[in-house]
Amino acid sequence: MNMLVIIAISAACLFAFNIGASGSAASMGVAYGAKVVKSRRIALLLAGLGAIIGALWGGHHVTNTLGKGIISEELIDVPIAAIILLVAGGTLLITNYIGIPLSTSEVTVGAIVGVGISFQQLYVTNILHIISLWLIIPFAAFMITFSFEKIRTKWLHKFKLKRSHKWLAVLLLLTGFFEAIAAGMNNVANALGPLVGADIMSMEVGLPLFAVIVALGSFLFGGKVLETNAKKITSLSLANGVVISSTTGFLVIIASFFGIPIPMTQVTTTAIVGISATKSWQSVWKQKIIHQIVKVWVTSPVISLVIAFSLTEMIVKQSFYTVVILILTIMITFVLLKYEVKVDKKIQKQTRREWQANE
Missing domain, CATH: 1.20.5 (Single alpha-helices involved in coiled-coils or other helix-helix interfaces)
Known part of the structure; x- marks a missing residue:
């Protein structure tokens, strides 16, 4: 087997493992933080299982976009696939280590765009479509959770409805698993897309293989991310958790069916912010998390774009100027x-x- 093929597959596997550890594991954070799922191992197992189901159910849509929807399919050969995966996976690994949260989808798209700029071949309309949805979908998550929380609190106050913690706990578990499925549908493609585009691996072989790798990453190394996310949402009620997980899962699954790679962390965060905004609208915009979201949206694709562009110019085109x-x-x-x-x-x-x- 060609050494570059081995490098590309190895980089994709490392990337998929890291996606599971950093992204998919977070999908059960709300249920775990609310102590609906008390065991960390079970929460991570459910996150991994959801990722496998999601990838097998609809992971091919986003894989096609990343494999041939941003730059020409003829452009993605073995060296280009290796560069994209090394840049995306390496950038995510380094930034996770130093504590800068980056989006796996944005890092991957940024790397592919960087290659496209180097060759001056980009599907600009598709890229603008993706970028616009990176803004629209998180905003939609904010508005949905904000509206639902306003209606819920109004009904509770007006009709003096009793909360059923038992049913809410069951719903939160189901919606958390639903969110894990959404993560699998959208995230597995980030590692697989360049391999499929370069004809290194088929969709039929790649989806189940990388779904399992993402699940392993979630189960073996997702504990820290799960704990961190659980601490962030401890002030939320069970009903809040149901609204957040169901909103995130629904929006990401819809985006996945349309082949759009979506930054899931930003969607979840803006959904949580939507809940907080019902209590104090003005204070939300002063929160550091808002500044962090904007910083992540901007830096994620730009960092990988610049590195991928530079490597393509030096290694493939041998242009150092x-x-x-x-x-x-x-x-x-x-x-x-x-x-x-x-x-x-x-x-x-x-x-x-x-x-x-x-x-």
């Missing part, structure tokens, strides 16, 4: 930003002194 210009531009931008911050601080100090003198 463009990469040098790119690196110099990035360095100059950082220097200018740093200088701008220093100037702003000086202006602020000068303004304060003038105010104090006037007083």
